[in-house]
């Protein structure tokens with residue numbers, strides 16, 4: 462059966478107190494704990510300490526730093542991340558297969574040295590804030606977004622990564638070219654598709670489930686809601702349905 466994760470809540474806030482309040486609400490008031498995503502905003506400000514605070518409350522941590530550099534640098538950076546005891550890390554597939562393989566080597570080495578489980582490494586394909594207009598006119602990549610995402614997913618799979626970050630709209634095309642266990646983790650989730658902020662390729666949690674997403678990443682629809690716990694519960698119900 463297809464692996465499906467608890468919703469991943471992007472804790473994209475500037476203030477440590479606000480982050481910790483969200484951790485507390487999401488751990489105390491829910492029967493099913495989400496995975497929490499710590500991104501550049503929180504990690505650059507508060508470093509590994511913020512991961513510790515999440516883990517102390519029992520959360521699995523998705524560390525989304527989207528590494529993209531020369532292979533040697535990414536390998537050494539990933540060795541550091543492997544020591545943190547997180548469950549997921551991210552790199553940009555645009556860095557190429559040599560970079561992704563080096564990153565994986567570093568991650569495995571760091572995790573082994575710290576006696577941690579090896580985090581799942583996921584590759585960003587085309588950010589969900591990119592559409593064909595940006596891809597053609599700014600990145601100068603021809604073809605469709607679907608083709609570009611499919612190409613990056615194939616490359617990530619061939620490089621040994623656990624999966625990719627994509628829009629749920631591209632999952633069918635990705636499954637045609639990747640191994641059966643390859644993960645498609647999908648941000649760009651909105652309850653109201655007319656209210657999509659800077660995201661370009663959006664779907665609802667119900668659509669993400671129907672399209673075969675292994676896990677949804679949701680930020681503002683939860684963190685900027687008047688009632689983040691109620692928003693989380695509805696999104697979880699929509700995505701996982703009867704699944705426990």
Ligand SMILES: O=c1ccn([C@@H]2O[C@H](COP(=O)(O)O)[C@@H](O)[C@H]2O)c(=O)[nH]1
Nearest residue numbers: 471587588589626648649678679680681
């Ligand atoms: O292609 C990508 C890759 C990562 N993200 C991240 O997901 C969340 C989405 O936040 P929303 O507030 O729900 O839009 C955010 O942390 C991004 O960094 C993405 O959106 N798209």
